[in-house]
Amino acid sequence: MSPVRVRFAPSPTGFFHIGSARTALFNWLYARHTGGIFVLRIEDTDKERNGEQFLNVIYESLRWLGLNWDEGPGVGGEYGPYRQSERTAIYREYLEKLRAAGRTYEKDGATWFKLLGERSEVFDAHRQRTVTKVQVAPTVIDDLIRGRVERVEDEDFVIVRSDGSPVFHFVNVVDDIAMRITHVIRGEDHLSNTSKHVELFKALGAPVPQFAHIPLILKQHGPGKMSKRDQGALVEEYQGRGYLPAALVNFLCLLGWNPGADREKLPLEDVIRQFDLPGVNQSNARFDDKKLAHMNMLYLLEQPADRFVALGRDYFQRHAPGAPALQAEPGYFREVLLLSQPKIKGLEELPAYTRYLFSDDYPVDAKVQEKVLAKGDPQARLRELIAALPGWDFSSDAAIEEALKALAASRQLGFGDYQAVARLAVSGTNVGPSLTSLFRVLGRDRVRSRLERLLAPA
Numbered sequence: 001m002s003p004v005r006v007r008f009a010p011s012p013t014g015f016f017h018i019g020s021a022r023t024a025l026f027n028w029l030y031a032r033h034t035g036g037i038f039v040l041r042i043e044d045t046d047k048e049r050n051g052e053q054f055l056n057v058i059y060e061s062l063r064w065l066g067l068n069w070d071e072g073p074g075v076g077g078e079y080g081p082y083r084q085s086e087r088t089a090i091y092r093e094y095l096e097k098l099r100a101a102g103r104t105y106e107k108d109g110a111t112w113f114k115l116l117g118e119r120s121e122v123f124d125a126h127r128q129r130t131v132t133k134v135q136v137a138p139t140v141i142d143d144l145i146r147g148r149v150e151r152v153e154d155e156d157f158v159i160v161r162s163d164g165s166p167v168f169h170f171v172n173v174v175d176d177i178a179m180r181i182t183h184v185i186r187g188e189d190h191l192s193n194t195s196k197h198v199e200l201f202k203a204l205g206a207p208v209p210q211f212a213h214i215p216l217i218l219k220q221h222g223p224g225k226m227s228k229r230d231q232g233a234l235v236e237e238y239q240g241r242g243y244l245p246a247a248l249v250n251f252l253c254l255l256g257w258n259p260g261a262d263r264e265k266l267p268l269e270d271v272i273r274q275f276d277l278p279g280v281n282q283s284n285a286r287f288d289d290k291k292l293a294h295m296n297m298l299y300l301l302e303q304p305a306d307r308f309v310a311l312g313r314d315y316f317q318r319h320a321p322g323a324p325a326l327q328a329e330p331g332y333f334r335e336v337l338l339l340s341q342p343k344i345k346g347l348e349e350l351p352a353y354t355r356y357l358f359s360d361d362y363p364v365d366a367k368v369q370e371k372v373l374a375k376g377d378p379q380a381r382l383r384e385l386i387a388a389l390p391g392w393d394f395s396s397d398a399a400i401e402e403a404l405k406a407l408a409a410s411r412q413l414g415f416g417d418y419q420a421v422a423r424l425a426v427s428g429t430n431v432g433p434s435l436t437s438l439f440r441v442l443g444r445d446r447v448r449s450r451l452e453r454l455l456a457p458a
């Protein structure tokens with residue numbers, strides 16, 4: 001068996017889409033699983049629709065996801081160049097081969113590929129013109145995911161347009177031959193092209209690669225395939241929102257591939273070990289942004305403290321460069337972030353979640369305030385807390401909890417009688433980290449001034 005060579009062949013016609021990322025990932029996984037080669041090839045023959053800026057988005061998104069290519073732009077390799085716009089001479093050479101074999105003809109200035117079989121001119125009422133029908137046996141594709149697929153390709157097709165530019169089908173096949181591609185792993189939207197491609201491989205006397213067509217990604221809501229315009233469809237959006245690439249990769253692995261057991265979080269090494277093409281589902285996978293957010297949360301939770309703090313700082317720097325958080329003393333910043341780590345679902349929640357921890361200027365939830373101040377004697381509880389605070393040990397959550405319980409016991413009250421009003425005073429809300437952690441991180445002085453502020457609003 002020759003070593004596996006797979007390729008990811010994007011056209012730089014738009015931003016990098018979740019579907020493209022998954023196709024790239026499955027190719028990469030297959031290469032890593034088999035010890036093969038992952039080629040990046042840029043299909044940029046359509047000059048009108050290609051943009052240099054989109055090229056960089058592709059490179060950056062792949063790098064961000066960690067999908068390194070073994071051959072391709074920037075890396076080189078034996079079968080370059082890896083941009084189709086630089087391969088004109090190669091296409092001319094292969095076109096000559098087809099021509100010499102009698103498999104092409106010119107019509108209306110274009111070059112057509114000639115199928116083999118009995119030919120007849122038929123008037124096509126729908127298209128209002130005469131077409132050449134060819135009697136052929138169906139093309140059989142033994143797809144590694146879809147199984148046996150048969151398609152009848154019974155009309156010649158254009159391979160070079162009248163303006164001289166070669167058509168996708170032709171350059172795609174030429175490059176798969178020239179780059180010695182053994183497995184074509186791509187989206188199911190290309191299944192309908194595959195019979196044309198198989199005929200071209202055969203006409204060029206080349207071995208037909210194995211095909212594996214990956215099912216589509218369905219829109220989260222409503223019918224149909226997810227498109228670039230759908231919300232949450234672009235990879236860079238997740239990058240911007242501070243998602244962890246490992247979480248997105250894990251999510252994409254499970255979008256159409258089934259590891260057998262019902263597992264969600266999977267180390268990449270395990271995926272590489274287990275990944276195989278027959279394990280890819282035949283049915284379409286539905287995109288689910290909640291699942292992705294959940295996956296991201298699982299990855300955030302397990303980040304080592306230093307790493308999480310660095311990620312948080314980076315997020316603030318990019319999204320809230322003027323935030324008081326960045327002026328905070330580093331030790332304090334770290335405490336606040338570690339307090340938030342188990343509580344937030346994504347880094348994008350950080351600025352709002354931590355606002356009252358970095359500044360005295362934060363919103364107070366009016367509904368919560370009304371409810372809390374209507375119950376029991378909150379003013380008395382505030383006064384008692386303020387009076388007791390100077391004697392408390394603030395060095396640990398446990399010490400603070402003990403002091404608070406002792407205060408409550410001395411008044412024949414419970415922890416709960418102090419909890420809501422104290423939390424309201426120090427945070428303006430009724431949710432967040434534990435009250436004792438809040439006290440510890442905020443420190444005695446800040447806690448006192450906030451308790452006083454609620455007791456006697458200015």
Ligand code: GLU
Nearest residue numbers: 009010011043172186190
């Ligand atoms: N350039 C094609 C696309 O972006 C790739 C087709 C293929 O993988 O064969 O859809």
